[in-house]
Amino acid sequence: MNSHLSWSHYWRGGAGESLQAHPASPLYGFVSEYFLNRIKSQESVLDIATGNGALLRRLPAEHDGLCAGVDYSDISPQLELRNRHNFARMDGSSLGFTDNSFDWVVSQFGFEYVAREPALAELFRVLRNQAQVLLLCHREGSYLCVHSKQQLLEAQLIMASPLFLLARQWLTCFHCEQFERCELKLCMDSLFAQIRLPKESSLLLALLHGVMQWVRDVQSGRYSERQAQQIIHQWVLEVETNIERLEHQLNVALSAKDQKHLSAEFRREGFKAKTVALGEKGRSLAWGMYFSRQG
Numbered sequence: 073m074n075s076h077l078s079w080s081h082y083w084r085g086g087a088g089e090s091l092q093a094h095p096a097s098p099l100y101g102f103v104s105e106y107f108l109n110r111i112k113s114q115e116s117v118l119d120i121a122t123g124n125g126a127l128l129r130r131l132p133a134e135h136d137g138l139c140a141g142v143d144y145s146d147i148s149p150q151l152e153l154r155n156r157h158n159f160a161r162m163d164g165s166s167l168g169f170t171d172n173s174f175d176w177v178v179s180q181f182g183f184e185y186v187a188r189e190p191a192l193a194e195l196f197r198v199l200r201n202q203a204q205v206l207l208l209c210h211r212e213g214s215y216l217c218v219h220s221k222q223q224l225l226e227a228q229l230i231m232a233s234p235l236f237l238l239a240r241q242w243l244t245c246f247h248c249e250q251f252e253r254c255e256l257k258l259c260m261d262s263l264f265a266q267i268r269l270p271k272e273s274s275l276l277l278a279l280l281h282g283v284m285q286w287v288r289d290v291q292s293g294r295y296s297e298r299q300a301q302q303i304i305h306q307w308v309l310e311v312e313t314n315i316e317r318l319e320h321q322l323n324v325a326l327s328a329k330d331q332k333h334l335s336a337e338f339r340r341e342g343f344k345a346k347t348v349a350l351g352e353k354g355r356s357l358a359w360g361m362y363f364s365r366q367g
């Protein structure tokens with residue numbers, strides 16, 4: 073599946089808020105200090121890989137410069153945001169804006185997903201003289217990556233779990249007379265009791281509970297065989313998409329080496345760089361980079 077499809081799926085799946093949306097997060101303060109407090113009301117802003125506009129929605133109401141949010145996924149930000157700003161479906165490596173269009177380019181956990189060389193070329197092309205750039209990136213070892221690794225492990229465990237395989241087999245053979253349903257139910261119950269869930273494994277637990285519930289629904293006649301097949305197909309697709317998304321997320325998370333490379337590229341273009349590692353209670357969250365073009 074193409075990654076823009078998995079991102080669209082991610083947003084449709086109710087991933088409503090961005091990490092920094094919480095005022096307690098150190099990212100929140102970083103965005104205020106290096107973006108919101110510095111932007112002048114008539115300055116133009118582009119948010120690359122805007123998602124549902126988590127950064128743009130923090131612009132002050134009196135800001136009246138051109139403001140655009142682009143993302144290549146199928147996302148529908150809230151109506152209020154759409155009325156205030158221009159949202160467009162666009163790949164960050166091929167921006168449909170003329171040269172020297174923006175005073176600001178910002179991106180929160182988005183720029184790092186775009187193919188870097190064309191993304192940088194496009195970014196430098198649309199920036200005006202004296203422009204400023206704010207990039208927030210996930211960081212290897214960051215909370216998000218650790219969380220993704222844990223979820224990936226869980227999703228892989230689900231796919232490989234004997235319970236899941238049995239449930240799948242059971243539904244596939246639903247119509248076979250020789251399939252002994254009662255025995256199978258007992259067997260599944262005991263398997264479920266035996267499976268050792270990793271600590272705090274909410275995803276695995278919820279999904280395995282889902283499987284049990286769904287097997288019971290089929291047994292009690294709530295679903296027909298055909299519906300059951302459709303449900304399992306959809307379900308497998310969702311777990312696989314989740315796995316793919318998490319793998320993608322981990323693959324693209326910028327390593328410290330990449331971040332140095334990125335800063336070097338900006339410096340070569342005449343930008344002054346300020347990079348900050350953002351952490352909370354000794355745990356790193358992200359890497360924030362602020363660049364301003366020198367006169």
Ligand SMILES: C[S@@+](CC[C@H](N)C(=O)[O-])C[C@H]1O[C@@H](n2cnc3c(N)ncnc32)[C@H](O)[C@@H]1O
Pocket residue numbers: 076079080089090091120121122123124125126127142143144145162163164165179180181182185186187
């Ligand atoms: C982790 S989300 C961040 C979204 C938003 N900036 C936020 O802070 O909530 C990453 C976003 O990058 C977008 N994205 C990934 N690759 C992209 C590309 N090549 N061009 C445009 N958007 C892209 C995805 O669609 C997704 O919405």
